[in-house]
Amino acid sequence: MTLAQIIHDLFFDYTLRTVALGSATLGIVSGSLGTFAVLRRQSLLGDAISHAALPGIVLAFMLTHSKAPLVLILGAAVAGWLGTLFIMSIVKNTRIKTDTAMGIVLSVFFGFGLMLLTFVQKMPDATQAGLDKFLFGQSSTLQEKDVITMAIIGLITLTTVMLFWKEFKLISFDPGFSHSLGMPVQRLEIVMTSLLVVAIVIGLQTVGVVLMSTMIVAPAAAARQWTDRLGLMIFFAGLFGAISGIIGAIISSVTARMPTGPTIVLTISALVLISMLFAPNRGLVWKKIRDSIYHRRLQLEAVLSDLYLLATQHENPQHPHEISTLMTMAMGHGGVKGSLRELDRKGWVKQVDGNRWAFTDEGWQEAQTRNIKARQQS
Amino acid sequence: MSSAQIEIQLIASVVAAACAIPGVFLILRRMALMSDAISHAILLGIVVAFFIVKDLASPILMVAAALTGILTVALVEVISKTKLVKEDAALGLVFPVLFSIGVILISRYAGNVHLDADSVLLGELAFAPFNRLEISGIDIGPKSLYVMGGILVINIVFITVFFKELKLATFDAGLATILGFMPVTLHYALMGLISLTAVGAFDAVGSILVVALMIAPPATAYLLTDSLARMLIYSGLLAIVSAIGGYWLAHGLDASIAGSMATMTGIVFLLVFLFTPSRGLIAIARRRHEQKFEFAMTSLLIHLAQHEKEPDAAWECNEAHLEAHFRWESEFADRIIRKAEKEGFITKIEDLLALTTEGRSDAQKAIVR
Incomplete structure (x- = not known):
């Protein structure tokens, strides 16, 4: 399939367009809300909430006998929200730590949901078929009206974030300080977590319970590498989320038997890897390069100062010295030959008959001024 | 009670105790969610090993899966050591990737084999007694009972033998290093054990129940006692109680046994959370x-x-x-x-x-x- 064909399909093929739009919307919303979760070290809250939503979905169905997305989303949201309140209450009232509290809520709620689901499945009227698509996500069943629902809910969520911008920023970075300013920290935390719940439940149908947590963590983790500013980080996270949603949807549509959810997860994870390696400043590759430049500069300085030390022992500062002496003085740290060649290029030292090296006039001047400077500093 | 019912409850109890005992160390080391990560990531190991040996019953599947569990732990450590992301985020990044690769491999290449993500995640204990272990033609009981029984024994022996070392490494890793107890080696041994337990348990009960059994009973025990030894014992007992209670709950509702057992661990936790003298809500x-x-x-x-x-x-x-x-x-x-x-x-x-x-x-x- 050609690129032109793919782009054509992206706009005119109903299924692909719907899935891509849905995944992009999900990416923007979960990426933005996930930023706060990741900054507050609650990355795995997404995992807990998405699992905790299951009993809500089944109960909503049992009560209403409806499979309308809005009903199920509402049920999921209530259960996810209750789950987070449970986590907060356990952490606040016992010595159990957050990770354990999340694990309890995640597995018990999900198990309860599973119990309800199998209970419903064995009831005589088998209209419940398709409820379990929430487990693994079936984005191919997304319809245009689902996407519109998602977009509206997402817009409300993002607007709320804008309204509470200052407060959210402060409680993300310094909850103690915001408490001392008289902010209702706990209530704000509940608002923030509720928004996260919303972002998660609108994504369940697209990528499923297990993989939803990635849509919270990964865009934010990638965005974190590119910037130190909260606003930009949220923007990047939304952008990465959207890009991976669209790319994932395209890949799974052009490849046979390629489930959308996992494909999106792998796409966004690849983005995380690229960001961790190549983002300017924080990227590992740049860091490695920076380190090796520093390392070589240090070696060079060491050789220069060793040669200076030797030169001061002689009447004539330009007396040549054996390279082996310099190597001994470098105490096996290496890089002596390379450093000498580098100094030679600068015109500070010259090679005299084979393995002996001496200062040039310019080099001797340089070494002397450096030595004076170093003494002044100490 | 039919013999199948007794066998299911027996398997459930053994699985529950095998998971809940090492789970104590997970929650004390603040690594509770590692059980979630491991129990999902092992899917990849199972799938890859299946493609190699083409046999779902092969013990190589278990080995490969346990290795994937350790790989997960190591990857999380490598990523969080770069300091580019926090440890919780590293965990959240690693296991969905491994799980996704597993799901994609299944849906692309294993369409007509009995190997799907549902069965890994959800498990079905009711089928466990059908898989019998026979020695020279004599039926000596359900296979998973022997597998999990073996894992339970390994767990108990490991924890008893290294009790002092585990205790020190859990509560004061720095001191353990200084005294030469090799907490890193111990850590990986423990994680290997947890992976092995998760692998053994998942095909009987599914990965979600593995998580529930590894976290909820130890957390409940944590509310009841300050002593590590007691916590281990309580944790095992509470898990067995939840397992049997869960079985009868499932029996009454005609619902998933794994789901009901997970629910039961939650109910037991909730009861203790509310009513424990002195620490309860x-x-x-x-x-x-x-x-x-x-x-x-x-x-x-x-x-x-x-x-x-x-x-x-x-x-x-x-x-x-x-x-x-x-x-x-x-x-x-x-x-x-x-x-x-x-x-x-x-x-x-x-x-x-x-x-x-x-x-x-x-x-x-x-x-x-």
Whole structure:
């Protein structure tokens, strides 16, 4: 399939367009809300909430006998929200730590949901078929009206974030300080977590319970590498989320038997890897390069100062010295030959008959001024 | 009870204890969610090993899956060591990737084999007794009972033998390193054991129940005791109780056994969370309530002691004034006064309150303290 064909399909093929739009919307919303979760070290809250939503979905169905997305989303949201309140209450009232509290809520709620689901499945009227698509996500069943629902809910969520911008920023970075300013920290935390719940439940149908947590963590983790500013980080996270949603949807549509959810997860994870390696400043590759430049500069300085030390022992500062002496003085740290060649290029030292090296006039001047400077500093 | 029912409960109990005992160390090391990560990531190991040996019953599948579990732990560590993301985020990044690769491999290449993500995640204990272990043609019981029984024994032996080392490495990793107990090696051994347990348990009960059994009973035990040894024992027992309770819940509702068992671990946790003496939610609430009254009464006694011989005593020690002074609701003030009267700290003459000797000495004590 050609690129032109793919782009054509992206706009005119109903299924692909719907899935891509849905995944992009999900990416923007979960990426933005996930930023706060990741900054507050609650990355795995997404995992807990998405699992905790299951009993809500089944109960909503049992009560209403409806499979309308809005009903199920509402049920999921209530259960996810209750789950987070449970986590907060356990952490606040016992010595159990957050990770354990999340694990309890995640597995018990999900198990309860599973119990309800199998209970419903064995009831005589088998209209419940398709409820379990929430487990693994079936984005191919997304319809245009689902996407519109998602977009509206997402817009409300993002607007709320804008309204509470200052407060959210402060409680993300310094909850103690915001408490001392008289902010209702706990209530704000509940608002923030509720928004996260919303972002998660609108994504369940697209990528499923297990993989939803990635849509919270990964865009934010990638965005974190590119910037130190909260606003930009949220923007990047939304952008990465959207890009991976669209790319994932395209890949799974052009490849046979390629489930959308996992494909999106792998796409966004690849983005995380690229960001961790190549983002300017924080990227590992740049860091490695920076380190090796520093390392070589240090070696060079060491050789220069060793040669200076030797030169001061002689009447004539330009007396040549054996390279082996310099190597001994470098105490096996290496890089002596390379450093000498580098100094030679600068015109500070010259090679005299084979393995002996001496200062040039310019080099001797340089070494002397450096030595004076170093003494002044100490 | 039919023999199949007994066997299911037996398997469930063994699985529950095998998961819950090492789970204690997970929650104490604040790595509870590692169980979630491992139990999902092992899917990839199973799938890859299946493609190599083409046999779902091969023990190589278990080995490969356990190795994937250790790989998960190592990857999380590598990523969080770059300091580019926090440890929780690293965990959240790693296991969905491994799980996704597993799901994609299944849906692309294993379409018509009995190997799907549902069965890995959800498990079905009801089928466990059908898979029998036969030695020279004699049926000696369900296979998973022997597998999990073996894993349970390994777990108990490992924890008993390395109890001291595990205890030290869990509560003071720094000291353990200095004393040469090799906490890193121990850590990986423990993680390997957890992976092995998760692998053994998943095909009987599914990965979600593995998580529930590894976290909820140890957390419940954590609320009940301060001793590590007791915590391990309680954890195992609570898990067995939840397993059997869960089985009968499932039996009653005709629902998933794994789901019901997970629900039961939650119910047991909730009961303990609410009702434990001294640490339970209700005990805490009652204590706070009592403290409120006690504090109010002490305030009253001190107030009376300050004013009793002063010229303004007639006003300050008047019951009507207290409501304004302490900003108490009149009903609350009434209760405090009645309580103080009943305990013999004050006497009330018309609306005027006066300290008894006992009340005065109590107020003095409170001021000094």
